[in-house]
Amino acid sequence: MNRRRLLLGLPLGVVAVAATGWGVMLARMREGEFDPHTLPSPLIGRHVPDFSLPGLGGGSFASGITGTELQKPGRPMLVNFFASWCVPCVEEAPVLAQLAHQGLPLWGITYKDAPDATAAYLASHGNPYARIAVDRPGRVAIDWGVYGVPETYLIDAAGIVRWRFAGALTNTVIDRDLVPLLRTAS
Numbered sequence: 001m002n003r004r005r006l007l008l009g010l011p012l013g014v015v016a017v018a019a020t021g022w023g024v025m026l027a028r029m030r031e032g033e034f035d036p037h038t039l040p041s042p043l044i045g046r047h048v049p050d051f052s053l054p055g056l057g058g059g060s061f062a063s064g065i066t067g068t069e070l071q072k073p074g075r076p077m078l079v080n081f082f083a084s085w086c087v088p089c090v091e092e093a094p095v096l097a098q099l100a101h102q103g104l105p106l107w108g109i110t111y112k113d114a115p116d117a118t119a120a121y122l123a124s125h126g127n128p129y130a131r132i133a134v135d136r137p138g139r140v141a142i143d144w145g146v147y148g149v150p151e152t153y154l155i156d157a158a159g160i161v162r163w164r165f166a167g168a169l170t171n172t173v174i175d176r177d178l179v180p181l182l183r184t185a186s
Helices: 002-030 087-101 115-125 139-144 171-185
Strands: 077-082 106-111 131-135 151-155 161-166
Touching: 077 087, 087 106, 087 115, 087 171, 106 139, 115 131, 131 139, 151 171, 161 171
Parallel strands: 077 106, 106 131
Antiparallel strands: 077 151, 151 161
16 A cells, blocks of 8 residues: 555656746746856857868858957957758848848858858848858867857957857847947957
């Protein structure tokens, strides 16, 4: 009989623990202490890692990007990991175009994408990037701690990573998070 009670009580205990955790998470979200889009990044407060990636090819896309170029950019800039197959990347494309139009330097790194697919994506959704590099195997993304695309990093004038956002940038995120950081990153 005791064994039967234990077997019936065990699922109830698991549900109670899960409900408690869910309740704590919701309370922290209400208080502004928990943001599910905020993922820890080992790069925050550190220099951009060393890397060298080829360009997309052709014209202004031929040069690629190196970590050395980002380690002392001289002014704040964004690095955006994206891909043609990424639906949230399409959603954030107008926001990136707006940032580029406002004069914020924006460099793009394609993540596990074919160059032809990337070129078609840029032709269809616009190209806000001053420079584009190709990370087809995804190794550089691993060094940056990328969980998935899109991900955007703010690099300050001294080449220190100051901010990371996982997910599609929105005007709300720009106003709430990025604009205050840009004021201090100059």
